[in-house]
Amino acid sequence: MDFIVATFRKDLTRWREDAHAxxxxxxxxxxxxxxxxAMAGGSGGSGPSGTLLIDDRDDTLISGFVAGAFAQxxxxxxxxxxxxxxxxxxxxxxxxxxxxxxxIPEGFQDAFINDTPVVLTxxxxxAQTILPGIIENVTEVLLDAGFYLQAxxxxxxxxxxxxxxxAGPSNAFVSSMSVQVNDKMQALGPALFxxxxxxxxxxxxxxxxxxxxxxxxxxxxxxxxxLFSSQGLSADFWKERETGTLRRLVSSPGxxxxxxxxxxxxxxxxxxxxxxxxxxxxFLYHGIAWSKFLPSMLWLIFAGAGFFAWFAALQMLFxxxxxxxxxxxxxxxxxxxxxxxxxxxxxxxxxxASVGRMSPNGFVVDxxxxxxxxxxxxxxxxRSWTIVAAIMLSGxxxxxxxxxxxxxxx
Amino acid sequence: xxxxxxLTKQYGDFTAVDGACFEAGDxxxxxxxxxxxxxxxxxxxxxxxxxxxxxxxxSVSGFDIVRDGKKAKATLGVVPQELALYEDLPALDNxxxxxxxxxxxxxxxxxxxxxxxxxxxxxxxAKDLPKEFSGGMKRRLxxxxxxxxxxxxxxxxxxxxxxxxxxxxxxxxxVEAERDAGACILYTTHYMEExxxxxxxxxxxxxxxxxxxxSVDQLKAQVGARDVLQLSGRFPDGLAxxxxxxxxxxxxxxxxxxxxxxxxxxxxxxxxxxxxxxITAAGGSVSETSLRxxxxxxxxxxxxxxxxxx
Ligand SMILES: Nc1ncnc2c1ncn2[C@@H]1O[C@H](COP(=O)(O)OP(=O)(O)O)[C@@H](O)[C@H]1O
Ligand SMILES: [Mg+2]
Numbered sequence: 136m137d138f139i140v141a142t143f144r145k146d147l148t149r150w151r152e153d154a155h156a157x158x159x160x161x162x163x164x165x166x167x168x169x170x171x172x173a174m175a176g177g178s179g180g181s182g183p184s185g186t187l188l189i190d191d192r193d194d195t196l197i198s199g200f201v202a203g204a205f206a207q208x209x210x211x212x213x214x215x216x217x218x219x220x221x222x223x224x225x226x227x228x229x230x231x232x233x234x235x236x237x238x239i240p241e242g243f244q245d246a247f248i249n250d251t252p253v254v255l256t257x258x259x260x261x262a263q264t265i266l267p268g269i270i271e272n273v274t275e276v277l278l279d280a281g282f283y284l285q286a287x288x289x290x291x292x293x294x295x296x297x298x299x300x301x302a303g304p305s306n307a308f309v310s311s312m313s314v315q316v317n318d319k320m321q322a323l324g325p326a327l328f329x330x331x332x333x334x335x336x337x338x339x340x341x342x343x344x345x346x347x348x349x350x351x352x353x354x355x356x357x358x359x360x361x362l363f364s365s366q367g368l369s370a371d372f373w374k375e376r377e378t379g380t381l382r383r384l385v386s387s388p389g390x391x392x393x394x395x396x397x398x399x400x401x402x403x404x405x406x407x408x409x410x411x412x413x414x415x416x417x418f419l420y421h422g423i424a425w426s427k428f429l430p431s432m433l434w435l436i437f438a439g440a441g442f443f444a445w446f447a448a449l450q451m452l453f454x455x456x457x458x459x460x461x462x463x464x465x466x467x468x469x470x471x472x473x474x475x476x477x478x479x480x481x482x483x484x485x486x487x488a489s490v491g492r493m494s495p496n497g498f499v500v501d502x503x504x505x506x507x508x509x510x511x512x513x514x515x516x517x518r519s520w521t522i523v524a525a526i527m528l529s530g531x532x533x534x535x536x537x538x539x540x541x542x543x544x545x
Numbered sequence: 546x547x548x549x550x551x552l553t554k555q556y557g558d559f560t561a562v563d564g565a566c567f568e569a570g571d572x573x574x575x576x577x578x579x580x581x582x583x584x585x586x587x588x589x590x591x592x593x594x595x596x597x598x599x600x601x602x603x604s605v606s607g608f609d610i611v612r613d614g615k616k617a618k619a620t621l622g623v624v625p626q627e628l629a630l631y632e633d634l635p636a637l638d639n640x641x642x643x644x645x646x647x648x649x650x651x652x653x654x655x656x657x658x659x660x661x662x663x664x665x666x667x668x669x670x671a672k673d674l675p676k677e678f679s680g681g682m683k684r685r686l687x688x689x690x691x692x693x694x695x696x697x698x699x700x701x702x703x704x705x706x707x708x709x710x711x712x713x714x715x716x717x718x719x720v721e722a723e724r725d726a727g728a729c730i731l732y733t734t735h736y737m738e739e740x741x742x743x744x745x746x747x748x749x750x751x752x753x754x755x756x757x758x759x760s761v762d763q764l765k766a767q768v769g770a771r772d773v774l775q776l777s778g779r780f781p782d783g784l785a786x787x788x789x790x791x792x793x794x795x796x797x798x799x800x801x802x803x804x805x806x807x808x809x810x811x812x813x814x815x816x817x818x819x820x821x822x823x824i825t826a827a828g829g830s831v832s833e834t835s836l837r838x839x840x841x842x843x844x845x846x847x848x849x850x851x852x853x854x855x
Contacts, residue, residue: 141645145634152633152674379629383690386593388618389646544595 138389142397143404146371150405156367160409164360167477168413171352172420185234187214190224195244201255202239228258235259351479353417354503358496359476361410361439366467368402369446372534372542373456381543391543395535399440406439407432423507430513431503437523438499444530445495451537475500495526546571547592547698547729552601554587554753561587563753564601569729569746571697574720576740576747577733578841580853584753585733586626589702592731593623606697619647622696622728626703628687632676636667636686639675640693647694657693664722665689666715681712688719699723701732705739717743737842737853749845756848761841768839768847771795772813776806777833780824788823791816799850809847 150157189202205216214234219227221238228236236258246253375381384394411432418428446463453459471477473490474497480488481504491497502519547569554562562584569575577585590596592603594610594617603610608617631639640658649657662668665685675683688704701720705713720743724730734740740747741761749757749764757764785801788808793816799807810816813836824831837843845853 137650138645141642145631145638145642148635148638149631149633378632379625379627380631382595382625383623383629383643384646385595386618386621386623387643387646388615388648 136393138393139397139400142394143401146398146401147404150368150401157364157405157409160360160363160367161412163363164356164413165416167359168352168356168417171356172349185214186227186232187216188219188224188227188233188236189216190219190221190236190238192221192241193239193243197244197247198239201237201243228260231260233260350417350421350423350508351481351504353414353421354500354507355471355474355476355479357410357413357417357435357503358438358474358500359471360413361406361435362442362467362471362476362496364406364409365402365439365442366446366463368405369443369450369463370456370460371398371402372447372451372538373459376542376545377456381538382545385543391538392535395531395538399444399531399534402443403436403440406443407436410435410439427506427513430515431506434499434503434506434523437520437527438496441523441527441530442495444527444534448530448533448537451534451542470494470496473497475504480504499523546604546606547575547731548602548604549588549592550602550604552588552591552603553599554584554591554596555599561753562591565748565750565753565755567748567755567758569698569731571729572724572727573745574724574730574732574743576744577731577750578735578737578740578744578747578845578853579733579750580735580845580851583735583750585735585750586702587753588750589623589626589700589731589733593621593700594618620697622691622694622699624688624691624699624701624704626706626733628683630675630683630686630690633674635672636675636678636689637662637671639686640689643690644693649694654693657695661689661693664719679709680707681709684708684712685715688716692719692723695726695728697728699728699730701730703733703735705734705736735853737840737845740841749841749848751845751849757844764841764844765839768844769795769811771797771809771811771839771843773799773837773839773843773846774808774810774813774817774820775835775837776808776820776824776831777804778806778824778829778831779804780806780829781827784824784827784829787827788820791819791823793819797847799846807846807850809843 187205189205191198191202202216202218205214217233219236224236224238227233238256238258240254240256243253243255245251372381375384384391414431414435415428417423418425450459450463453462473487474480474494475483475488475491476496480491480497480501483491492501498519506513549565549567552562552565553560565584565588567575567577577588579585587596591598592605592610594614597611605617606620608620610617631642634642637658640661641654644654644658659668662671665688667682667686667689670678670682675686678686684704684707688701691701692699704716704720708716717739720730720732732739732743744761746760747758747764748755757767759767780801780803782803785798785806785808789796789798793810796808796810796816799809808820817836821831842853845851
């Protein structure tokens with residue numbers, strides 16, 4: 136036990152000399168996090184923002200209402216509506232420069248009034264998750280609203296339709312019509328007409344706070360800090376082999392298990408510090424409930440120890456330090472890519488996301504994302520925690536085994 | 546006490562140590578003298594438990610290093626040939642850490658570390674990082690790390706390689722102090738002078754085999770009183786035989802090549818005129834002459850026909 140503590144302190148003292156490495160491990164995730172936030176609009180708590188392209192081929196009053204609906208209230212804060220032609224719209228959406236392209240077909244108003252089926256097409260940007268979802272919802276809601284509108288004012292709309300276009304409606308007709316409409320409006324409440332385009336009344340959105348896109352990136356970025364630091368520190372067994380201290384250890388009665396444990400403990404502290412700083416900044420920025428901080432840290436501590444041990448064990452299987460370092464670094468980037476450090480898992484194509492969730496870091500990121508986004512407190516499900524604990528323990532055992540099986544003796 | 550019995554270590558097909566047997570007693574320095582590649586470090590690494598012997602037995606303070614490794618290692622101190630230091634950890638912490646690895650704790654450890662720092666002459670640099678140290682200072686710290694726990698058996702593997710004369714003298718004093726404190730010391734070197742100065746008894750090792758064994762005086766007696774005469778020049782074939790015919794007592798020919806001739810004999814200086822005469826008569830010529838009185842180096846030359854240091 137004393138030797139665990141001695142090793143722990145020894146390594147922390149040594150690594151203090153290497154503070155610039157720590158800074159790099161912190162700086163890269165922060166840089167990338169900053170870039171992502173800037174790209175996501177930089178408006179932090181106010182949610183994501185993007186562009187909705189509307190290709191209004193009908194160009195009528197009713198189709199105008201649809202476009203207008205997207206400019207309202209909270210939706211308007213998130214979306215900039217841009218009217219485009221068919222060709223321009225296709226180009227922009229294919230280039231990924233908008234969140235969605237809504238095409239309102241010719242004859243939309245007629246179809247709407249006549250209550251015949253009509254198809255609005257919405258093409259969304261696969262690289263984004265939240266905004267296209269919102270657009271989809273709003274469009275659905277609008278169509279629902281259209282249905283209610285049609286049900287309520289069908290008669291009147293049909294009457295307007297029946298009037299000879301050339302002559303225009305007679306004054307009497309218009310006034311009788313307005314009386315009828317007014318009556319219905321009065322009966323149903325003043326909110327009725329705007330209601331047609333007011334999502335909240337027609338179909339209230341789910342009560343849970345909408346996750347903003349930066350928040351979805353956060354676990355991946357924290358994981359990036361964790362991976363950088365755990366991979367970096369895992370080279371320390373190789374360093375100790377090069378300096379000959381591993382050999383000195385083998386010829387002393389000091390226990391290798393305690394040595395591995397002490398070093399892993401020191402590494403975990405550093406990794407937890409680095410990913411903890413990243414996490415804390417994310418908590419502050421996104422206003423996440425602090426009650427989730429400790430469980431999140433605990434989760435990262437388990438994961439950090441596990442990654443450190445596995446990286447170390449794998450590095451010790453390579454014949455030279457250079458090869459070990461090079462290969463584990465090369466390995467690091469696909470791992471980050473797949474496991475949601477560059478794009479949130481939710482933004483990846485389904486098949487890739489499900490592969491990503493099976494990668495060890497993707498697994499850790501996925502659980503952390505669920506917990507941070509959820510409105511509820513941390514759910515300590517036995518399965519996930521058993522898995523990280525198993526990753527950690529197996530990695531540590533593997534390190535011990537590798538040291539004893541000859542790595543320390545060369 | 547250190548006992549090495551029939552130790553053999555093979556790397557694949559290559560035999561680095563071949564049936565070595567020796568014993569070193571407490572309060573004594575036992576030397577392992579041999580050229581580079583002789584197998585000294587391999588032997589030391591087997592004794593310290595770093596390498597598993599291919600065959601043979603090693604007992605350290607009465608414990609078998611293979612079967613009773615932990616107890617054996619607890620009494621063992623190792624000063625490896627290659628530095629084994631944490632260069633990014635202050636000298637004091639290096640000593641502290643290895644003290645703890647050997648089970649020292651608390652006030653006892655503190656006192657001992659202070660003592661060792663004084664002893665290795667680094668008391669005023671205790672807080673500094675070894676990476677800022679000179680080669681000699683690092684060697685002394687390397688030595689200190691091997692003795693914090695006052696080992697009963699101390700293995701020193703060429704501790705003076707690359708060391709300035711001052712640090713070297715200090716290292717010798719430290720080895721002698723450990724010996725006087727009762728430690729059993731195994732000292733490997735390829736310097737004859739070191740072996741002669743420090744060792745009570747020694748083994749000469751070449752190609753993994755121990756080729757001579759005994760106290761310094763015994764080994765010197767093995768050389769006899771014979772000097773070694775080495776001549777360089779141009780020598781015709783059959784010259785050695787001609788010289789041997791001159792009837793010089795105790796004459797032996799060690800090397801007989803067209804440009805080098807190594808001979809050994811008693812009081813060589815008396816026979817120089819006769820030898821030169823024979824060479825001239827045979828049509829040869831001498832460009833360089835070296836005459837050495839008997840020592841361990843000439844013993845090695847006698848036994849192997851080659852120099853200890855090439
Ligand atoms: N790990 C190894 N694998 C193969 N050969 C080795 C290994 N270590 C040492 N040797 C060989 O064993 C011989 C003895 O080496 P060593 O014990 O280091 O000699 P010394 O310490 O006397 O200079 C040398 O020929 C060396 O090349
Ligand atoms: Mg050697």
